[in-house]
Amino acid sequence: MSTPYFFGYGSLVNLATHDYHDPQPARLSGWRRAWVHTGLREVAFLTAVPCGDSTIDGLIAAVPGADWDALDQREFAYDRLPASAEVQHQMDASPEISVYAVPQSAQMPGSDLHPILLSYLDVVVQGYKQVFGAAGVAEFFASTDGWDAPILNDRATPIYPRHQPLEAAQTELVDHHLDAVGAKVVMG
Template identity: 30%
Template structure:
């Protein structure tokens, strides 16, 4: 099953050095959160990385997903092929993270359209505390976007794998679905809210209501 049709000029643009590739493991998995006109997207797995919940900075109250090296783990997600001109906006979106290059030997891409193209990954700042330690909350609107992306690309099993293999779910969930705080929130399809809520509840996440006065 194709994820999304490739841009017809993808290979030609790559030959001219105008294409970058990056690995998405959180909201980037949901193509509806992408704000650039990307050229292609593929399911992928990066070995040697662990996904976890972490605040953007030491004072942040809200947690977002990040990764850290862990040779015993692997992360499923997507590789996005985009124009090199869009790299500054991607770096801005991933502010507070370090852009790395994934070891090609540790990366599996489904039906890769290009070869010998470095693939970036955005890594948490070394030594950063996780969301549980700092008492941060997960935005429901952000988590909805992530879970929709995994469900769309990997089905029920892939969605459950995301929940089970991501560290730091033992924290709070801020229920902002009706008034999203996440800038790239997405509308949910029929049945998705119930499915997502049941999986999150089973993971032991404490749901807290949004205070409209905050």
């Protein structure tokens, strides 16, 4: 049996948040990202949503021994869906690839009670900058919906469990793009 891979399009792009093997850039066709809330989590978070003409950049990485347990626990509010046919990558092999997505029936918009955590967004943008550069960060913002949800500024006391330290230039990059999309940042 060959080793399966996952396609990550949010915090999983940031290699500091996991230790899965053989990470490499990839594209997922027929999907966009969106900030959503579900009753299974207190805050809004990213999900992939079907969208015929869209493509999003992300990373694929191996799940050794097909041991999905730890990743399924991390992504507990999501369904793991087959995505091999929708993922373009540079591998010689054609592994089984899955993507995590919140069931559409469980998706609700972010709100004052269920905001986006800035510490989470910082981690995502840090990963996109490292893998795809400044253009990749701009594309992340352009290919993500739900920026009307409030963003809780928790940088001083991060709530996101996999938060990472950011350099001043990284926080400025995030803040610049939040201004560009007209996001409402509220103090924690």
